[in-house]
Structure formats: C-alpha cells, structure tokens
Amino acid sequence: MKQSAPKKRATFTIVFLLGTVLLFFATILSLTFGAASITPAVVWDAIFYFDPSLTEHQIIREIRIPRVLGAIVIGSVLAVSGAVMQGMTRNALAEPSIIGITDGAALALAIMFAFFTAVPYVGLLFASFIGAGVGTVLVFLVGTLAKGGLTPAKLALAGVTIGAFLSAISSGIAIYFDVAQDISFWFAGGLASMDWRTLQLIVPACLIGLLIALFLAKSITILSLGADVARGLGQRTAVVRVLGIVSVMLMTGAAVAAAGTIGFIGLVIPHITRALTGMDYRFVIPASAVLGSLLLLVSDIIARMVNAPYETPVGAITALVGVPFFLYLARREGRGV
Numbered sequence: 001m002k003q004s005a006p007k008k009r010a011t012f013t014i015v016f017l018l019g020t021v022l023l024f025f026a027t028i029l030s031l032t033f034g035a036a037s038i039t040p041a042v043v044w045d046a047i048f049y050f051d052p053s054l055t056e057h058q059i060i061r062e063i064r065i066p067r068v069l070g071a072i073v074i075g076s077v078l079a080v081s082g083a084v085m086q087g088m089t090r091n092a093l094a095e096p097s098i099i100g101i102t103d104g105a106a107l108a109l110a111i112m113f114a115f116f117t118a119v120p121y122v123g124l125l126f127a128s129f130i131g132a133g134v135g136t137v138l139v140f141l142v143g144t145l146a147k148g149g150l151t152p153a154k155l156a157l158a159g160v161t162i163g164a165f166l167s168a169i170s171s172g173i174a175i176y177f178d179v180a181q182d183i184s185f186w187f188a189g190g191l192a193s194m195d196w197r198t199l200q201l202i203v204p205a206c207l208i209g210l211l212i213a214l215f216l217a218k219s220i221t222i223l224s225l226g227a228d229v230a231r232g233l234g235q236r237t238a239v240v241r242v243l244g245i246v247s248v249m250l251m252t253g254a255a256v257a258a259a260g261t262i263g264f265i266g267l268v269i270p271h272i273t274r275a276l277t278g279m280d281y282r283f284v285i286p287a288s289a290v291l292g293s294l295l296l297l298v299s300d301i302i303a304r305m306v307n308a309p310y311e312t313p314v315g316a317i318t319a320l321v322g323v324p325f326f327l328y329l330a331r332r333e334g335r336g337v
C-alpha cells in the first residue's frame with residue numbers, strides 16, 4: 001500500500017530524528033570507550049574546558065573527536081553514494097565497493113605509493129579521485145559494450161569483474177614494489193589514522209558531493225522509474241547521470257583516500273532507508289546519510305572493542321553485515337530474472 005505524501009514526510013522525519021538521536025549516543029560511546037576508558041565527565045571537560053596538560057584531554061581532542069567525525073562523514077557519503085548509484089542504474093546491487101569504484105581508487109593509491117613516494121597527502125586525495133573516476137568509466141564502458149547494452153545485471157557483473165581486475169593489479173603492485181605494508185591500511189579499511197588534517201582535506205569534497213546528490217534528488221527519483229519514463233517527462237537523463245557520477249566520484253574518492261576500502265555501507269543502508277521512507281530520493285538521500293554515519297560509527301566501536309587493545313579492520317565488521325545482505329539481494333534479484 002502506497003503512503004500519502006504527508007505520511008511519507010512524517011515517516012522520514014521520525015527516521016531522521018531517531019537516527020540522529022542514536023548517532024548522538026553512539027558518538028558519546030565512541031568518545032568514551034577505547035584502549036583507554038574515559039568517563040563522560042572527562043569527555044565533556046575535554047571538549048568545553050580543554051586542558052592541554054592532561055593526557056586524557058589530548059586523547060579526546062586529537063584522536064577520538066577526529067575519528068568520530070571521520071566515521072560520520074565517511075559513513076554518510078558511502079551510504080549516499082550507494083543510494084545515488086542504485087537510483088540512477090535501477091540496480092539493487094549497485095554500491096561503490098561492488099561496482100569497482102573503490103577498487104579504482106585503491107589502485108591509484110597503490111600506484112602513488114609505488115612510484116611517487118614523496119607525494120603529499122593532498123596528492124593521494126587527488127589520485128584517489130582519479131582512480132575512482134577510471135574505475136567508474138571502465139565499469140560503464142564494459143557494461144555498455146556488452147551485447148544488448150547496459151542492464152542492471154550487466155552493470156553488476158561488469159562492476160564485480162572490473163573490481164576484481166583492479167584489485168589484482170593493486171595487489172601485484174604492492175607485492176612487486178614492496179609497498180604492501182604501506183597500503184595494507186587502505187586495503188583493509190579503517191579510521192585509525194583519521195586526524196584533523198585529513199578531515200580538512202576530505203570534508204570539502206564530501207560536502208560538494210552531498211550537495212550535488214541533494215540537488216539531483218528529485219531527478220534521481222524520476223530516473224529510478226526508468227530512462228524512458230524520465231525522458232518522457234522531459235528530463236535530460238544524460239546530464240543527471242553525469243552529475244550523479246561526479247557526485248559519487250567525489251564522495252567515494254575522498255572516503256577511500258581517508259579510510260580505505262570500506263564496503264557494503266552503500267549497499268545495505270539505501271535498501272533499509274527506502275523500506276522505511278519510500279522511493280522519494282528527497283527523503284532517501286538525507287536519511288541514508290544519517291543511517292550510514294550510524295552504521296560506520298557503531299562498526300568502528302565494535303572494531304576497537306572486539307579484540308582490544310588491538311584493532312580489527314572496520315571493513316571486516318561492515319562485511320559481516322553486508323555479505324549476507326548482498327547474498328540475499330543477489331538471490332532475490334536472480335529469482336526476478
């Protein structure tokens with residue numbers, strides 16, 4: 001049964017506010033727990049009455065706050081990237097780590113570590129953007145050249161194939177040029193190296209990508225009904241797709257440069273969001289941003305606590321949720337073929 005517009009808006013408001021409240025509590029939990037347990041009162045003092053002579057205050061200000069903010073930003077952009085891709089391609093399996101975009105960004109980082117060892121971090125960021133773009137172009141090119149043109153199933157197949165190919169090249173470069181240890185963090189995915197400087201570099205790109213996605217929300221809703229329907233309504237589908245790809249490239253490139261290849265957030269969250277709020281991407285995109293932030297922040301807490309004081313790669317935690325969900329979707333989509 002379809003919901004009326006006021007009911008959809010009310011449902012979105014509830015989901016958004018509840019997600020924000022849970023995100024707030026997850027933030028407090030993340031700031032409090034870690035290798036060194038710090039009480040909420042000390043966290044409060046570190047934020048509002050900072051004393052640089054206190055080690056606990058330094059831990060909160062220089063390590064945990066950037067890490068929490070990084071999880072919020074990266075979780076939101078990965079979820080929104082998945083929502084945009086699924087809406088544009090009408091592919092339930094579309095997601096940056098499955099469609100080869102994150103593998104392209106990771107390959108670019110591997111090349112930079114192997115051949116340009118003295119490059120500053122901003123260079124790694126731009127390389128990640130370029131790699132994400134190359135991965136995107138390759139996937140869409142291979143899918144389009146296939147017999148019968150680009151279909152959701154062919155896009156997913158092309159993405160998995162190109163992603164595996166790019167990942168293999170990355171691993172080969174890492175082993176041959178003995179930089180595997182340097183780039184293992186990006187392959188595993190994690191937030192351990194997040195700091196204020198990294199945030200300053202990635203936030204502008206993420207913000208631009210999010211704004212483009214929000215600007216395209218209504219157009220993506222129409223495009224998700226089918227290209228023929230969208231063209232019949234006067235939409236310039238090519239422009240929408242190009243801007244959507246630019247948005248995904250900016251967000252995914254920044255996320256991979258900062259935290260490595262964290263998968264499945266962009267797969268799981270948009271499906272949950274659409275189930276709760278409906279198919280209107282004016283609601284799906286902001287709700288996905290909040291729920292994506294929540295999922296990555298909770299995953300990061302688990303990654304720090306499951307084998308303390310050692311850290312488990314956060315990508316492994318998100319995969320525990322994402323892989324069963326992916327298999328379920330693949331089986332469901334397969335029955336529809």
